[in-house]
Amino acid sequence: MSTNISTGINYGTQSPYGGIMQQDMRGTEQKIGAHELIMTHEVLTSTIDTINTFELYRPHIKDQRLSQIVDNQLRHMQSNYQSLVSFLQTRQNQSSHSYRTPIQSSPAYGLRNPAPQQPNSNVNQIDDRDIASGILSCSKSLAMKTTVAALECADPTLRQIMNSTIQSCINQAYETFQFMNQKGMYQVPTLASNTTQTMINTYQPTGTFTTQGTMPLQ
Numbered sequence: 001m002s003t004n005i006s007t008g009i010n011y012g013t014q015s016p017y018g019g020i021m022q023q024d025m026r027g028t029e030q031k032i033g034a035h036e037l038i039m040t041h042e043v044l045t046s047t048i049d050t051i052n053t054f055e056l057y058r059p060h061i062k063d064q065r066l067s068q069i070v071d072n073q074l075r076h077m078q079s080n081y082q083s084l085v086s087f088l089q090t091r092q093n094q095s096s097h098s099y100r101t102p103i104q105s106s107p108a109y110g111l112r113n114p115a116p117q118q119p120n121s122n123v124n125q126i127d128d129r130d131i132a133s134g135i136l137s138c139s140k141s142l143a144m145k146t147t148v149a150a151l152e153c154a155d156p157t158l159r160q161i162m163n164s165t166i167q168s169c170i171n172q173a174y175e176t177f178q179f180m181n182q183k184g185m186y187q188v189p190t191l192a193s194n195t196t197q198t199m200i201n202t203y204q205p206t207g208t209f210t211t212q213g214t215m216p217l218q
Contacts, residue, residue, distance in 0.1 A: 030091045032155060039149035040088065040158065043165070046145050047081045050138040057131045066128050069179060070135060073099065073172050080165055087161060096161045099168035102175040109188045129185040136176040136186075143169035 054074050061067045076099045083096045120126055143166055150162035180186035190196070 036149070036153050036155065036158065039152050040084070043146050043149050043162070044081065044084060046142050047077060050142050051077050051081070053138055054135060057134060060123075060126050061128060061131055063128045066132060066179060069175060073135070073175075076168060076172075080168060084161055084165075087157065093157055096164040098164050099171040101171055102178055105178060105182075107178070107181050107188060109190050111187050111189050112184060114187050129180070132176055132180045132185055136173055136180070139169045139173035139176065143173065
């Protein structure tokens with residue numbers, strides 16, 4: 001006697017090429033590669049961690065401008081997260097745009113009596129410099145993970161969403177850097193001028209290339 005018991009759970013079908021074919025409510029199959037799905041999982045998890053970290057920092061901020069930066073970046077990350085989740089579930093194009101480009105300003109170079117740094121012994125010691133440094137690290141980490149994921153995306157729409165997220169992380173990181181640099185929290189050390197120039201002059205322009213990509217004999 002045969003039995004046919006349905007669990008009510010649809011796991012999709014396995015692709016002969018190692019991918020997973022997901023099924024929507026209409027029963028149509030939507031393909032997504034196993035590797036890009038795993039990498040997207042990493043990006044979504046990192047995005048959640050970043051959003052949660054921003055939320056933890058938020059009550060401790062004292063500087064009004066830093067509060068605005070954190071709020072703006074939070075809203076954008078939440079929107080990006082929603083777009084990525086919606087695409088995975090519906091496989092429909094989602095409107096995705098990068099975080100605004102920071103206003104261009106000239107960074108301050110050189111060390112100007114930088115404050116000593118050390119870990120805090122309790123949460124009450126957290127200041128705006130700690131928070132700004134923390135959100136900068138979050139943006140850098142998410143940018144690197146999303147870049148690795150984008151390099152492995154087979155789906156062009158998913159790749160475009162990843163590209164937009166990468167650019168957002170870059171813009172968010174630079175916006176935070178600008179705030180820290182102007183406040184003296186992130187100082188940019190420089191080398192001696194002769195050392196700098198020597199390193200720059202180590203690299204010289206290439207010669208004229210032929211159409212085959214080889215340099216002509218001199």
